[in-house]
Amino acid sequence: MDFIPRPKPPITGNESIHLEDAYHGYFDLSLRRTRTVLNDIDLVVSRGEFVSLVGPSGCGKSTLLKLFTGQEIVQRAKNFEVLGLLPSFPDRTRGVVFQNYGLAPHLTVLRNILLGLEFQASLLQRFSPSWWKRAKDMASKYLDDMRLTDASDKYPPELSGGMRQRVAIAQTLITIDLFGMPDLICMDESYGALDASTREDLQIFILKLWEKYKKTIVFVTHNLEEAVFLGTRVVVLSQFWTSDQPAAQQEGSRIIMDIPLESHAMSTEVKQTAAFKELTKYILDRGFNPKQRLHVAQFNADLRHPNSFSSLTREQCATAFVDGSGATSPQSLDGKT
Amino acid sequence: MTELKRSIPVFWGLHARPGMVFGRILGLLPVALVLGLYMFVSHARHLVNADDKLMPTLHQMSDAMKTIMTVPDKRSGKILFVEDTKASLKRLGMGIGIAAVASYFIGIMMGMFPGFRALLGPLVVGLSNVNPLALLVIILVALGVGESSKVFLIAFGIGIPMMRSIAGMAERMPNELTVKALTLGASQFQVLYKIVAPQMLPRLIDLIRVSLGAAWMFVLAAEYVAATEGLGFRINLQQRYMNMALIIPYVIYISLLAYTGDLLLQGILKLPCFRWYGKSED
Ligand SMILES: Nc1ncnc2c1ncn2[C@@H]1O[C@H](COP(=O)(O)OP(=O)(O)OP(=O)(O)O)[C@@H](O)[C@H]1O
Ligand SMILES: [Mg+2]
Numbered sequence: 242m243d244f245i246p247r248p249k250p251p252i253t254g255n256e257s258i259h260l261e262d263a264y265h266g267y268f269d270l271s272l273r274r275t276r277t278v279l280n281d282i283d284l285v286v287s288r289g290e291f292v293s294l295v296g297p298s299g300c301g302k303s304t305l306l307k308l309f310t311g312q313e314i315v316q317r318a319k320n321f322e323v324l325g326l327l328p329s330f331p332d333r334t335r336g337v338v339f340q341n342y343g344l345a346p347h348l349t350v351l352r353n354i355l356l357g358l359e360f361q362a363s364l365l366q367r368f369s370p371s372w373w374k375r376a377k378d379m380a381s382k383y384l385d386d387m388r389l390t391d392a393s394d395k396y397p398p399e400l401s402g403g404m405r406q407r408v409a410i411a412q413t414l415i416t417i418d419l420f421g422m423p424d425l426i427c428m429d430e431s432y433g434a435l436d437a438s439t440r441e442d443l444q445i446f447i448l449k450l451w452e453k454y455k456k457t458i459v460f461v462t463h464n465l466e467e468a469v470f471l472g473t474r475v476v477v478l479s480q481f482w483t484s485d486q487p488a489a490q491q492e493g494s495r496i497i498m499d500i501p502l503e504s505h506a507m508s509t510e511v512k513q514t515a516a517f518k519e520l521t522k523y524i525l526d527r528g529f530n531p532k533q534r535l536h537v538a539q540f541n542a543d544l545r546h547p548n549s550f551s552s553l554t555r556e557q558c559a560t561a562f563v564d565g566s567g568a569t570s571p572q573s574l575d576g577k578t
Numbered sequence: 579m580t581e582l583k584r585s586i587p588v589f590w591g592l593h594a595r596p597g598m599v600f601g602r603i604l605g606l607l608p609v610a611l612v613l614g615l616y617m618f619v620s621h622a623r624h625l626v627n628a629d630d631k632l633m634p635t636l637h638q639m640s641d642a643m644k645t646i647m648t649v650p651d652k653r654s655g656k657i658l659f660v661e662d663t664k665a666s667l668k669r670l671g672m673g674i675g676i677a678a679v680a681s682y683f684i685g686i687m688m689g690m691f692p693g694f695r696a697l698l699g700p701l702v703v704g705l706s707n708v709n710p711l712a713l714l715v716i717i718l719v720a721l722g723v724g725e726s727s728k729v730f731l732i733a734f735g736i737g738i739p740m741m742r743s744i745a746g747m748a749e750r751m752p753n754e755l756t757v758k759a760l761t762l763g764a765s766q767f768q769v770l771y772k773i774v775a776p777q778m779l780p781r782l783i784d785l786i787r788v789s790l791g792a793a794w795m796f797v798l799a800a801e802y803v804a805a806t807e808g809l810g811f812r813i814n815l816q817q818r819y820m821n822m823a824l825i826i827p828y829v830i831y832i833s834l835l836a837y838t839g840d841l842l843l844q845g846i847l848k849l850p851c852f853r854w855y856g857k858s859e860d
Contacts, residue, residue, distance in 0.1 A: 333761060416763065
């Protein structure tokens, strides 16, 4: 099969994320040049999608999220819009739950959960007792849902890893309930330190929240079952792929699979069905195994999601990586290159 | 069932546990030794020369202290011991206060705002390498021999290094925390005073503790050179008369004051609102 550029879906302006021909990397001292981490990423996410992002460790999932939240500026891309704008510095429109928590150590669990309110409450709200009551009720509901009621007066350094993670989740999600913000939520292995039971609880919890508010969620996880269970779409980013080109030009990760998922009626029992297991196994085999690399030309077959696209031809894909001196380098956003 | 027991050494080795009482006794031993040695030598010297001034006996020292603590000065009519203490502590307090406030605010700004850091960084690094004591004469000429020059010496001497430390600590704060706060809707100003500043407060107190020794040194140095009262001034004055009977207790008194200050600051850090501080973080 040949590598045929797959057309871009029509852009309506209602996308949460619109990323085209994006390259990003970090300077590598031993190579004395930028080492590409994200190599030609094309991704369009409509508003209200629940995207599960999976991939081998070190493939650049966190890096991709950093581009969305505005912590890093993409090095080269033809098009990059998040919520209709070139992503600026982090703000309240794009929420994030970090892989390693990021809690305020000097505030108790309760105060940490109320942090968003402290920042965002308007003067009117600050002086309205009924609003405060609602906020307090919401906070205790979250404490309850996150199984943190007993820990509400503890400080983050006094918590276990999983507890901290739950505080970090509550911190971000409660602002949706109270302010309707953020519109895009990036969750980076947010459930990584949770025990199996809490984890299932919180899976249902986030699904309910998503059903209610239809915010866009990008959910990074190392648990394929979780990815397939939660998402409306699973995107596999992987550095394990091959092409006919020299090894140096294969550096960096690409989206090698993009699969739409069925709705699952919020029952964790669906995880036991044969189809479910088959899909997770398929992703595991083809996305995560360094020995079974997918050839570039096969990507097209796996980009099943209607929003997925791939703009480079086989020749372009050969020369395209951050420092590649390829003649076909896409324009950088700031007009250099 | 046999009782499980193993012998634990009280003094020797890695596993020794001296215990409360024996531990205290151990600690007092060298102190008693030094004291005893002093008393012995001083006694021996007085046997040879009854007017020996170099090593006064405990009795002479307590007499000298009693005089200065109870008998009002002929000229001013005040108790000199109280006046000295007040003068020195006031200089110390003002110097430390100015240093703390300035290093806290400017340090946080430098740590958090790269523009501010670029602006002030070189100056602060440069100044922190200037020895304040070498500067003393210039300070005296510029600010006069009054209180301001002494306060300035302390504030400058400990404030600049503290500023550097605070700036460094604020800069090293995990970036995730700032990003998280911004995504929760914080303004840049809110990040500063709700996230960074409260976390820097106990660190500032720790820095003051570390700087306390230097602060005392600057106070005494300034008082040696130019003052009409103060603990350092008194020591310097008595030195002319070789009045060790007063100087030695004064040195001990200054040490006790310094120790008390340290304990006080330590006590502040033990307050419940700083419970989170010093615990291992993620
Ligand atoms: N600040 C940085 N400087 C240099 N290299 C970096 C930096 N951040 C990430 N990298 C590199 O980029 C690659 C992707 O990192 P990233 O953290 O995005 O991986 P990840 O997919 O999130 O992995 P994991 O699943 O283990 O969290 C890694 O090879 C990493 O070494
Ligand atoms: Mg990561």
